Amino acid sequence: xxxxxxxxxxxxxxxxxxxxxxxxxxxxxxxxxxxxxxxxxxxxxxxxxxxxxxxxxxxxxxxxxxxxxxxxxxxxxxxxxxxxxxxxxxxxxxxxxxxxxxxxxxxxxxxxxxxxxxxxxxxxxxxxxxxxxxxxxxxxxxxxxxxxxxxxxxxxxxxxxxxxxxxxxxxxxxxxxxxxxxxxxxxxxxxxxxxxxxxxxxxxxxxxxxxxxxxxxxxxxxxxxxxxxxxxxxxxxxxxxxxxxxxxxxxxxxxxxxxxxxxxxxxxxxxxxxxxxxxxxxxxxxxxxxxxxxxxxxxxxxxxxxxxxxxxxxxxxxxxx
Numbered sequence: 001x002x003x004x005x006x007x008x009x010x011x012x013x014x015x016x017x018x019x020x021x022x023x024x025x026x027x028x029x030x031x032x033x034x035x036x037x038x039x040x041x042x043x044x045x046x047x048x049x050x051x052x053x054x055x056x057x058x059x060x061x062x063x064x065x066x067x068x069x070x071x072x073x074x075x076x077x078x079x080x081x082x083x084x085x086x087x088x089x090x091x092x093x094x095x096x097x098x099x100x101x102x103x104x105x106x107x108x109x110x111x112x113x114x115x116x117x118x119x120x121x122x123x124x125x126x127x128x129x130x131x132x133x134x135x136x137x138x139x140x141x142x143x144x145x146x147x148x149x150x151x152x153x154x155x156x157x158x159x160x161x162x163x164x165x166x167x168x169x170x171x172x173x174x175x176x177x178x179x180x181x182x183x184x185x186x187x188x189x190x191x192x193x194x195x196x197x198x199x200x201x202x203x204x205x206x207x208x209x210x211x212x213x214x215x216x217x218x219x220x221x222x223x224x225x226x227x228x229x230x231x232x233x234x235x236x237x238x239x240x241x242x243x244x245x246x247x248x249x250x251x252x253x254x255x256x257x258x259x260x261x262x263x264x265x266x267x268x269x270x271x272x273x274x275x276x277x278x279x280x281x282x283x284x285x286x287x288x289x290x291x292x293x294x295x296x297x298x299x300x301x302x303x304x305x306x307x308x309x310x311x312x313x314x315x316x317x318x319x320x321x
Contacts, residue, residue, distance in 0.1 A: 032058060032276050035067045035085035037104065038096035039078065039172075040225020042070040044247075045096055045116075045265050052269035058276070071100070073201040073227055075171050078103035086111065092275045094268055097225050098174045101126055105137060112281040115139030116268035117259075119174035119223070121286055130286040138284040139271055140264050144223045144244050145178060147292070149185045151257045152220070154294070155242055156189050157312050158255070159218055164192040166211035166239070168221045171199040178222050186220075193220075201227050208237045218242060223258060231300070240304060249295040249320060254304070259289035293317045 034053075038045055046068050050060055058064040067088050069081035082103050085093065094114045095101040101115045105126060117140035121127045128134035130141070155162065167182045169175035179195040186193035194214055198207040204227060211219055219234060223244035231252035234241035243249070243256035267287055275281060295318040301308050313319065 031063050031065045032092075033065045033067065033088065033090045034272055034276075035082075035088070035090035035093045036069070036096070037078065037081050037085060037093065037100050038068075038070045038225060039075060039099045040071065040073050040097070040227065042068065042096060042225075048262050048265040049094065049269045049272070052266050053272065056273050058273070071225075073170070073225060075099040075103075079107070082107050092272050094272060097172070098124060099172055101137065101139075102173065109136055111136065112275045113137045113139070114268050114271045114275070114281075115141070115286070117142040117264050117289075119144055119178065123177075124174070127286055130288075132283065133286060134282050136281050138281040138286055140267055141286055141288050142223065142259055142264070143288050144174075144258065145181055147244070147258055148178070148181050149188075151242060151244070152182070152185045152189060152191070154255070154257060154312065154315070155218055155220070156191070158306075158308060159240070162191055162217040164194065164214070164216050166207075166214065166216035166219045167193055167195045168204075168207055168211070168219050168241075169195060169197050170222075170224050170227075171197075172222070172224055175222050175224075182220055182222070201229070204229060205233055208233045208239060211239055212237045221248075235300070235303065238304060240306060246293045246295045246318065249297050249318065252300050253297060254300045254306070255294075255296050257294045258292065260291040260293045263291050264289060296320070 060066055067085045069085055071077045078100055086107055092112050093104050094116050095104045096116050098118050101118050104113050113136055118126055119142055121141050126137045165186050167179045169179050183193040196207040196210050198204040219239050219241040221241055221243045231248055240254050243253050244258040245261055246256045247261050249256050294316050296308055296316045297320040
């Protein structure tokens, strides 16, 4: 009788272990789910994220699902897009730029959110501090505010006769303080400055027209998710444009100074990897960019009949000829 009882106990234990192993296997086999929501157009960002995760063994279609949505500059669409991906129960959300981070924060306090990037994560209420974010949000800060004065010093070197700068912004909530910083920096070097707001991509041409009518000599374009028509509009209105992100320069933009954009999203992917492995966003310090690029497009300069001084070209990290 005791042998029979022991045998029954052994079988019951074996069944239980098999069930547990089956559950563990099922959990292991479940693909990790990452939501990527961009404030602008995000196909290039998706590629950088995918490639970086692949290097750590996450292959889309096998053990990884990326739910991708892009607002293409229409920030009012972000709550809907984020609601769609949150309904799919992602393990991590990557939110590109402050508008997407803000929308994600309002919709979930439990799913980890990676900022990629944010202009002012503390002032925006996303994190308590860079060293201890304290909630479900961590990621990258972009330092655009800190770079403005140096960028306008470069503008002064290239355009010594410039009397007025047009500051181009959008509905991005970080732009009013960035525009104020740019205006103060311009005034400090003896140049007048005026802000021109294009809330949506279709408003950009009107803003360029307004800058031309206001006799602006240069446009300073505040960082925002990519708006591909900016270089062509700058050319159409013959208004030299200086950008805070270098992605416009291969598209015909004149000059830019700011963080190396692909590096930001590579670092964001590393945050995702750590979170997928059980990391706690509340204890993951916020990073700032370490690689900055000053880029010049000489082909565009020639088309606009501009001469870039040799001392400026010596400073450039990237030159397109």
